[in-house]
Amino acid sequence: MILFSFLYNKGLFLADFSFLLIVAGILYVYSNFLESNFKSIYMVKEKTYIQNNFKMKATLIKFLSIIFLYYFDLINVNIFILLNVFVFLFPVILMVRNLKFSFKFTIDKKLISSQLRYGFILYLSSAMIFLTYKVDQFMVEGYLGMSQLGVYSIGVQLAELVFIIPHSIIIPLRGKLFNMNNNSIEEREVITTTTTKLTMYVCSFLVIIGLILSPIIPFVYGKEFQGAIVVTIVLFIGVIFASIAKVAANFFYTEGITKIHLLITFIVLLINVALNWALIPLIGINGAAISSTIAYFFYGVLYIIIFVKRGNVKFKDFILLNKKDYSIVKSYVMKIKK
Secondary structure, eight states, X not given: OHHHHHHHHTTOSSTTSOHHHHHHHHHHHHHHHHHHHHHHHXXXXXXXXXXXXXXXXXXXXXXXXXXXXXXXXXXXXXXXXXXHHHHHXXXXXXXXXXXXXXXXXXXXXXXXXXXXXXXXXXXXXXXXXXHHHHHHHHHHHHHHOHHHHHHHHHHHHHHGGGGHHHHHHHHHHHHHHHTTTXXXXXXXXXXXXXXXXXXXHHHHHHHHHHHHHGGGHHHHHOGGGTTHHHHHHHHHHHHHHHHHHHHHHHHHHHHTOHHHHHXXXXXXXXXXXXXXXXXXXXXXXXXXXXXXXXXHHHHHHHHHHHHHHTSSOOGGGGTOOOHHHHHHHHHHHHHHHO
16 A cells, blocks of 8 residues: 555556545445355355345345435545445345354464465466457457447447356355265256256246347437347347356356366367357458457356266256256246245
8 A cells, every 4th residue: 555655645546546446446346245255155155145144234234325416416425435345345244143163363384375276276267258258359459449339338338247147156056066065966967957948048038028128228328229129139149148157157166177268268268259250341340249259158058068078967958948947947846926
């Protein structure tokens, strides 16, 4: 922080931004980091519903605060970032109180070393899949300019709304798999494939709704965004396969087989970059959407292929619903009704 302050005062670092905005940004990063760590504790304990309850309270407070501040014309960038910090820090405070344990600062070299060995590969994998989701937008801006990027980004945002489903499933699934270490690998694979399959069907249902509603984009965003219709439709297809990967990858995380995820994300990134490079100059933002959808297709299918190659899972287990799946869905519906 001292080094940052020195560089900032000398005009050598982020000189175009206000000091308060930068401090708010740093708090945002650290609060996000803290929430992610404490969320992991609840994940392992399979009590994510408690953490989600805390998060919902913070989000509701943020929503009401924005309405209040906007009404009295008090909202600005700094306040908005601080509200986002609150959304992370408030649940952390509630989580710590709920866990009822104290902290003691110690340095465990063995733990740090093992975490770095395990985490470095995951970090690279996360970086690659992040670039896979963003490289199309970078290349659209580079080839076609900001106006086309704006149209394309609307399509991306709408299509990625489907990711709400896998994102809500990932944490409880990972906690379940971690706690099944004493179970057979076949049982853990069954849990993963069943969850992946049901996620795919739910996402497909949302995609159908999205495809039906896609033509209203120009009425909502303006005629300038007419081109986002095709982009959204194409990307909707791709996110179904990306959703498969988001869920299926958790099996390999919990088994410590991180190199598979690294290899898949590397291949998918290369596919996306190569196709965007070839198609954007030819057919513009539609080419970017096609490129990303093909990359997402391989992202999901490669995980299915690896599961099938392991020998305990068949391809139909990822596609076809069976009696057990219907009973699982029925039990969840009954719980919701109660």
